Amino acid sequence: MNKLTIFLAGSVLLFSCGKQKDKATSVITKTQSETFAKDSANIKHIFNTALTEGKSYEWLRDLTQNIGGRLSGSPEAAKAVLWGEQQMKSIGLDSVWLQPVLVPHWVRGEKEEAYYTVNNEKKNVPICALGFSIPTPTNGITGEVIEVKSLKEAEELGDKLKGKIVFFNGAFDDTLINTFRAYGGCVGQRFSGARVCGELGAKGVIVRSMGNRIDDYPHTGSMGYGDIPKEQYIPAAAISTRAAENLSKDLKENPNLQFYFKQSCETLPDAPSHNVIGEIKGTENPDKIIVVGGHLDSWDLGEGAHDDGTGIVQSLEVAYLLKKNNIKPKNTIRIVFFMNEENGTRGAKKYAEEAKLKNENHIGGLESDAGGHTPRGFSIDANKNNTKLVQSWKKLLAPYGLHDLTVGGSGADISPLKNDQITLVGYRPDSQRYFDYHHTAIDTFDKVNKRELELGSASMASLIYLMDKYLYTDDQVKP
């Protein structure tokens, strides 16, 4: 522990340094250090409980192995809603309810197929349709391939794409330490590739999977056709990173090779589903709400373990850990299992809309949707004062590996609640392994480490304990 920094819980970092010297008012009162000791002890109890009596791992086993992948509109998603309601009730939340929401209903259909032949060798390509893509004709499509590395490159080729299968092969930038930044740099190809190339008359789109690792697992994910007319819609699929590397090599020697792929996916009419909501009523300000959540839906290929089964069971465990440690929040802590984050965020929109209609007062939100790996910190989306407040808890959180308290986004499901006063936070575990599994058939229970998962639950519960105790809005006195 760096003894050179002075840190006060529930207060901003006080010290003077160079230009900041004038602001120095570092009087550490007895009360402040007692408060720090109490907060520190409560956080320690939360971690101890998670690591010795935690339930998240067995909840996750149940959700992933007994229900499995749960794409919006699927029978598995419906089962997951009932499962979620039952788990919330089992830990004795004050109230539990289902919030109806219509969700998109896209189905993959039969297993996709792809191959090409070079030097008389047929090369099968691991492939999967992208969410919302149209199918190919029943017999598939065949065409010459044009390789590009970005949307911009595709746009610049213009008419040359006509009748071609466009191969987006922009790879993750491995030099970016946080793999989500690499994802951010590539995912446009997946989301908008078919829109851009459809408009230019291409026949189909295949996209290199979104991951650092070279392997044989195609990564699905959502795409959209935007405003282009339906007759310009073209099928879109992802191929594995290794297949992308190989295809790129083969194209250099065989620029006219014929690529074949077939998929039978389909978008059905919207389906009824639900957000699952439960809460611990606040003892002092029951009308002030802090939301904690993740998303209950997942892609269909794997078990939706890291994305986002871990976020679901960690959110539930936040409530469990508070109750188990007899911490009675003064504000209402509301656990939300959002539906349809993956392809539509309809659950998030519905939740925010109803909160607005009911004039609910949300003062904070915490989302876990970055996997269940070892804790690193939190990303803060709040006004300046509240950002400083959260950062002032660093010394309380650092002993648990929570060093990164940086300004950034929170999460897709809670960000529709954004306003000037609310403090939105995203839980940030280590990102190195996340895109090895994301949206693939191997996002399964066995990839999650029990302790890492539990440390995440405890990290989140500790933050909620501090947010509940110290968060202020305009109509409250600063703590």
Next chain:
Amino acid sequence: MNKLTIFLAGSVLLFSCGKQKDKATSVITKTQSETFAKDSANIKHIFNTALTEGKSYEWLRDLTQNIGGRLSGSPEAAKAVLWGEQQMKSIGLDSVWLQPVLVPHWVRGEKEEAYYTVNNEKKNVPICALGFSIPTPTNGITGEVIEVKSLKEAEELGDKLKGKIVFFNGAFDDTLINTFRAYGGCVGQRFSGARVCGELGAKGVIVRSMGNRIDDYPHTGSMGYGDIPKEQYIPAAAISTRAAENLSKDLKENPNLQFYFKQSCETLPDAPSHNVIGEIKGTENPDKIIVVGGHLDSWDLGEGAHDDGTGIVQSLEVAYLLKKNNIKPKNTIRIVFFMNEENGTRGAKKYAEEAKLKNENHIGGLESDAGGHTPRGFSIDANKNNTKLVQSWKKLLAPYGLHDLTVGGSGADISPLKNDQITLVGYRPDSQRYFDYHHTAIDTFDKVNKRELELGSASMASLIYLMDKYLYTDDQVKP
């Protein structure tokens, strides 16, 4: 990034704060910020190279999958020595040599066997002999079991242990965030259980495996009989954590159950082996040496991937990354693959002994022997000034997840070099998953993540770059 802290490379943290106000001399000169920018850029290049042109992952694949487990004295350990020499030469070190050392030679023999019967059900127990244990008689041993949770408890039972099989079932303390601390709290049972109980007339010792996770993999590891007479030696083995849990339950209902185990391990005469050493000669102070290393030997059950194949390939990659980035160290950087860390640390002792005999001037050391998981920081064992110096690099290292620059031990292989002036550092990756694999049959290549491994190499190379540039000893001017 916390903008409130001011950090200067190659200098201690300068700021004033409350009581520290008087010491404030925070003048950030242009030169200092240029130096920081240069160091920051060099470190970024090191990370970029590791993540895009790193070789550690393929080296590790080769070492673990083509050679495999390499216990001291085994044919695999001999192969690993030649492999190490070849790899060092392949990256063009200025000189490479083998340092002869005699090592203990313990062999496991046939696969061990253990079981007991309760309610007419035979329960097979996953078991493995501990390193240096004597064998059981050819037909195994059978006896009543006494369960204890610590060495102290065993000692207190005294004569009651006579003729019994003592079952050490002290479990990891799951509330300790750093799992190495939990290991430290339990490993005495493994190392000294047979010595303590042998002296008290017990028949044998079985020890709960050293890990947090409940699973079916027994963890081997070294033990010793200390000074007790040979006739008091008793066989010692580890059983899996799940078997330990089950046995404990079964003993409650069947306190007289008969436990059987058989092992045919044997200690052969010491065998000749080698440390593998290579160096980049320093441009200014070739006689000042900074050692970087891990251990080449491993236990025999798995492939020695996290323990310590990762330390070996990361140490080698430190030299590779410096060379690739054309960083010419002013001191000599010496890469050492130590032999026999697991059961004897003879390589470490030999290396330190020869360094002393030759009056070599070691100014620094860095060891990687805590697994190949995602980077967390470094543990520093040095005098006060050098400790502060290393901690002053925090702002350069934090962008890569290296937040923990704490005072503590360095590693078993470099600590024999300890003196008042040398700066010894242990690389500290995340510890959560380490004891899932440590000393088991599942410490295999597939458990290592490529990026996490490479980030570790780059972390170590960055630290060596800074140590080489800024480390001072009494006869040097402070940087």
